[in-house]
Amino acid sequence: MSVTAAAGFRAAGVTAGLKASGRPDVALVVNDGPLDAAAAVYTGNRCKAHPVLWSERASADGRVRAVVLNSGGANCFTGPEGFQTTHATAELVGELVGCGAADVVVCSTGLIGVPLDRERVLAGTHAAHAQLDADGGSQAATAIMTTDTVSKQALVHGDGFVVGGMAKGAGMLAPGLATMLVVLTTDAVASAQDLDRALRAATRTTFDRVDSDGCTSTNDTVVLLASGASGATPEPAALDEAVRAVCAQLARMLVADAEGAEHDIAVEVVGAASEDDAVEVARSIARNNLFKTAVFGRDPNWGRVMAAVGTTGAAFEPAALDVSLNGVAVCVGGAPHADPADVDLAPREVHVLVDLHAGDASATVWTNDLTHAYVHENSAYST
């Protein structure tokens, strides 16, 4: 598992000195081909970091040879100097790898508004290139960690091809992606159009439905590279499913590692008039601070679920709503039913099930509880 599980890829992770902790902070992933097809999706935040602005253009033609990533600085709102740092990094990777700068995707993560040390990034990029290895995936995954407590890698085997990936992200997870960087690689033979279809479908039901704290980052990037080195050309559905499965694995790892969380909460909405309605309701619950603190306190306070449902525009009648918490039907037909005291919220996994009784559509959004540790970690991030 990892970005080097697929044939045709090398990677490395090194320490460039961007992090005060002295941990690895620059990663490089190179596609040695024969193909250089790629697709990418980026943050929906309108305040995009310099590397996102660069990479959107670099990946627009569906060709990417390398991805260079740094932790230790988001390079966002850093002025013209910041964009030049991104550009210089892409130029250097192009020279080293033997491609144009416009075939290089650049990703950064860390604090906004703090200049990124260009010399260190470039030196780290040199070092990473020198250490590129067909087994370097794990080193790369480690070098992109910020507040992550574990590195995140996944692998799915298709029929004659594989899809592997790495991710970083441990908070600020929200739609339009989570604050996360994700690099996916496959040795399947696939066009940029194939990859774009597979990636957009996958992110829509995985990363876009992870909503740890409702905050959308300026740097989110998910990029999928195909080398074609396996020689296998999967059916579209098989490629789609393999990409979706890797994204689902990584998305769950992000939730499980969310900053300070004690519970992973699956908010499942069924009986919705449309999938959009189901997602809207699930997301409203997932973002409700009062509900999230109640789960932390192991308090089966289903009224807070109802209050969150009521703020949406979804089709439903209040008197028809059913709510179950971890399998206990605490509310049926808009009235109290089973005793909330029977709900066991001790396990890490919490399942909230809401039936809108308005149709056949459904969706699940994953979130976390709101804990003392979340407050502690995020109140002390930059200082």
Added chain:
Amino acid sequence: MSVTAAAGFRAAGVTAGLKASGRPDVALVVNDGPLDAAAAVYTGNRCKAHPVLWSERASADGRVRAVVLNSGGANCFTGPEGFQTTHATAELVGELVGCGAADVVVCSTGLIGVPLDRERVLAGTHAAHAQLDADGGSQAATAIMTTDTVSKQALVHGDGFVVGGMAKGAGMLAPGLATMLVVLTTDAVASAQDLDRALRAATRTTFDRVDSDGCTSTNDTVVLLASGASGATPEPAALDEAVRAVCAQLARMLVADAEGAEHDIAVEVVGAASEDDAVEVARSIARNNLFKTAVFGRDPNWGRVMAAVGTTGAAFEPAALDVSLNGVAVCVGGAPHADPADVDLAPREVHVLVDLHAGDASATVWTNDLTHAYVHENSAYST
């Protein structure tokens, strides 16, 4: 100050045994006239509590003789029995006061999904009626408290008339009102139309711009009653301003008493293309958990302000944004400016100023920081 400051009103607050704490929990406010004009606004939450469903109809004709309020139970998602409890309470007040049940507004606050003890509410209503007093405003204000640490009352003197009021609310403050109950009284001579105009204008820029934690309650009610007992008929602008001023005072008290807060944060957005844009941006910042935890940690992490701005649809260019924190211009033209270390976040009052450089409109939204105490209080509310 209080709901009995205006001539023509009596009030009382009593202990009916709805709260485990044994504190006062039923309040009654009666308008002795000569007028019984009224206006009200209610929660935007679609899951409205039974008292809200009742009161919307009762106040629709612009005539209200009495308001009966209870803490110790929201009477929301309590089934048909819950609505009958509201109805029976209004019927009783009507009998006691000598009006129709349809001239009685009912307000409840407390836990959702827990039946409200009808016998106790009715007994408390009887007791409150027996204690009605022209000096009873403070007792009434005390009886509607839930997690409030102080009772909240305000008074504004107009030319020959006064507007007084009381409020409860200490969390779950969000647009479409905060979880709050507010009763405003005036002895001005005013029609229901006058009151409706004044109240809607006032709530739009006061209670609707208090956003403690983004959660909208099922029970929010703001009602304004006019007795006409002063004999003074104010100009529309004078009435509007007096009502606005009382609402502004009470709204600020709600923010200052928000559950577990250590900072009151004014998020001011200027240079917006429209007031709607300014409110959208201010609210996005006010709801950003990462920014709110940073303020708690006294961390001048202005990147989190920028990330929140970027999730809106307002007109702006990222490279034109200015941000100041407590008067220190940490970001000018989308790039770092003054040293964030110069920002002093020790005082309770925090001022965030964002200039979108896209027009002349502005708005301020009030919120609080996200603290350990918020998590503690809300994780232990019902259990």
